[in-house]
Amino acid sequence: MDIREIAKRAKVSTATVSRAINRVPTVDPQLAKRVWKVVEELGYYPNTQARALVSGKTRIFGLIVSEITNPFFPEIVQSFEDMAVEHNYEILLTSTIHDPRRMEMSVRRMLERRVEGVAILTFGMEEALLEGLRFRKVPLVFIDVGPPVARVSNIKIDYRRGIRQAVQHLAALRHERIAFVAGPLSLKSAVARKIAFEESMHEIGMPVEPEYLVEGDHTLEGGMRALVHLSKLKNRPTAVMCSNDMGAIGVMREAYDYGIPIPQELSVVGFDDIRLSQFIIPPLTTIQMSQTELARLAFKALLTEVNRDSPSPNGTEYALETDLVLRKSTAMAPRAGKGEGN
DSSP states (O other), X not given: OOHXXXXXXXXXXXXXXXXXXXXXXXXXXXXXXXXXXXXXXXXXXXXXXXXXXXXXXXXXXXXEESOTTSTHHHHHHHHHHHHHHHTXXXXXXXXXXXXXXXXXXXXXXXXXXXXXXXXXXOSSOHHHHHHHHHTTTOOEEEESOOOSSTTEEEEEEEHHHHHHHHHHHHHHTTXXXXXXXXXXXXXXXXXXXXXXXXHHHHHTTOOOOGGGEEEOOSSHHHHHHHHHHHHTSSSOOSEEEESSHHHHHHHHHHXXXXXXXXXXXXXXXXEEOOGGGGTSSSOOEEEEOOHXXXXXXXXXXXXXXXXXXXXXXXXXXXXXEOEEEOOSSOOOOOOTTTTOOO
């Protein structure tokens, strides 16, 4: 089965079949309809590699995430793939798992498959990825760290907006001892969230006690370890804000074992608003960073770039806001004397 048979049955030229299958917009709609009718009747599947050789376009976008097992990323993948299907693109998905060797293999796969653009929706290791792809003139999308150069789009996340809302929310509930469980401070995104917390606290005149600042690792286990540390303090915090939802869920899990009721004795706030956060008990108050919107912006950025006649010399920047989502894991601070260590 080839395009000559399709052309014969549709009573058009092979050139028309080729243009119709490749969705060239100048093809007469009636002829294209006849071609696709025959394609469907015969169950013909075009050779995408051959099409790429002819057109010079693979219609494949690469998508690199940190780790697919982290509940933050599957929704990004799903939303990105939905956009790809809608625009007749395929995606080549890979995860780095924070492993430099795996990352190098990911880049090599992308280049071998001649992807038209790559969305690097990771938190960490972006600089090395940038060096591996930038000089191939492949359009790239980064979160926060994209440099202002041609063919690079940068999605800037307004961490401070949501974190400020969360700090003000806890202050309104009369919390004075507020702890912050950061992510790994080797990650720029984790540092940005920690700085946003400190600035928001200073803004309302509340001190940031060093003992209430804990470096975590964005995992459930890291959140559990943070709660163990905080529970040993003479004056335990009455509220804990975490750099991501996984850490916050870990804090809540360990609090259960310690017999610390949430939110009666300890209010907990997460960051990300992963789908799971609304189903735990109690449902987690968190700062929403929309994974669907992040994926939509990333796909839009790549699509815009591949369709440009000439790239913008300083790249392109997109903004993503964050907002507090109130649920049941925060409440008024306990009365003086409660929630304190012995």
